[in-house]
Amino acid sequence: MSLLLGSLTIGLILALLALGVYISFRIFNFPDMTADGSITLGAAVAAILLVHGIAPIVATLAGAVAGAAAGAVTGILHTRFRINGLLAGILVMTALYSLNLHVMGRSNVPLLATASLAKEAEALGRAALGGQSAFNCFGWEVSVSDMAMLVLAGMATVAVCIGLYLFFRTNLGTAMRATGDNPQMIRALGVNTDTMIVIGLALSNGLIALSGALLAQYQGFADVQMGIGMLVWGLASVIIGEALVQSRGLAMTIAGAVMGSVLFRLMVAIALRWGLNPNDLKLITAVFVFVALILPGLAARIRRRKEAAGCA
């Protein structure tokens, strides 16, 4: 049960990462490597502020803002200085590695002794349940701290989803989607696509950093290595989500990214429980994304071949 709760919680926290990747990768068609650095940046900024006694909510939002700034830098490198998008992201990601070490002052900041959103949620949950530390949920013994964090992550994700859905239906959001869909058309309608890309990458990395800030508080530490491979992780979630919802509609793709993230985390947790070597996790994630990316084209080719054979 606690495995399930833990997977759900991490899945929901990383859903914010998936939504960020969805914005850069699917809406803007921009493979933004900044993600690996900005998720750590969010965690680092939040952690160091918490250690200095700043209120958890403020520290978390500050982490998100720092990530947004990093995304904006990638966007400016790409649009203003005409650097290849992939390279711009890699440059910022690499720079962020040093920056994150500077922010944290060391490679790992433990948060066990400080206040955090996780602890505030737990305290709130206990107060609501009259001071118990565990309760019975459909026959299972569930700890209040696990449940409280799950509810918190769920609320944050739902709020972000609704916010994103509404945002992408405004004039600005519509223009941003058009920038990814057909930049020539939206320029001909008078929109500065460079500005749209900078704002879009800021939004994307802001969400990714928010995910990092929450993750650090949930697992009780921020680590300079925690971002490695996170872009691919987010991508895997987005791809699973698309397979799940089979729709291009805005609401469905946003919901799909969240569902994909939760499902992917569950699959990973089960695989680890079955004895998968944790060291192989990133390799398997990469292979998974590779297969998911080539599968649609492969399936179409096989279908065509079958049809051709049928005609002959």
Next chain:
Amino acid sequence: MLDIRGLQKTFNTGSPDEVRALRGVDLHIESGSFVAVIGSNGSGKSTLLNAVAGGFMSDEGRIELAGRNVTRWPEYRRAKLIGRVFQNPFSGTAPHMTIAENLALATRRGQAPRLGWALSRHLRQTFRERIRALAMGLEDRLDNEIGTLSGGQRQALTLLMATWLKPRLLLLDEHTAALDPKTADQVIRLTQTIVAGEGLTTLMVTHSMHQAVNLGDRLIMMHKGRIIRDIGAAAKKRLRAEDLLEQFNEVRRADQLDPGTAEMLRDLYV
């Protein structure tokens, strides 16, 4: 309305692929006139249109539009003054967005996007009415993705979008070249209705002699990055497609002479 002076553009400068696409173009277009541009492949007619739209910055020369010097304006800024329809039906609309969303973007051409709702009930009603006038059966498909429409339907919508807010200049870049003859005809008729109805200043590049002769009140022929013929309203009324073809052949014959002789002949006779 549009005033072009000494416009020059060379692509891939200094490389073996160097192309002198525009070699000093002077063109003045009066407000409300409909100018057709014709020329063989590589004559620079589409490049001229693109230079006006701001797709690239010209090397030399000056472009003035509606009394403003727009020579150094980026493409998106010129879009405030210019409506555009492209040759490729896929270029003018966002394929994965709905008809209504595409139109909503067009209603705000030239304004920086802000946080107001893109669509409203009132706006959708207006869209439905204007689309019904296209007579293409699209009025009940406002929420379909534009990618599901045919090329002709997309060009009709692009035309509607380009002129939703009255542009100071409408640029049509061979906008029927990729369509079948029947659809092309439909789009051309729509073009005439809109241009005449709103009295739009229009610059239309075309590959079709028929369109060049029958549309507009002025005809310009381009060759090798220059304007070589400029036929005004009176002469254009008498012009037939065969005459135009003859002029084309003339140009082609001149090409077979060496460039120096051709230049001399052009100076003498044109």
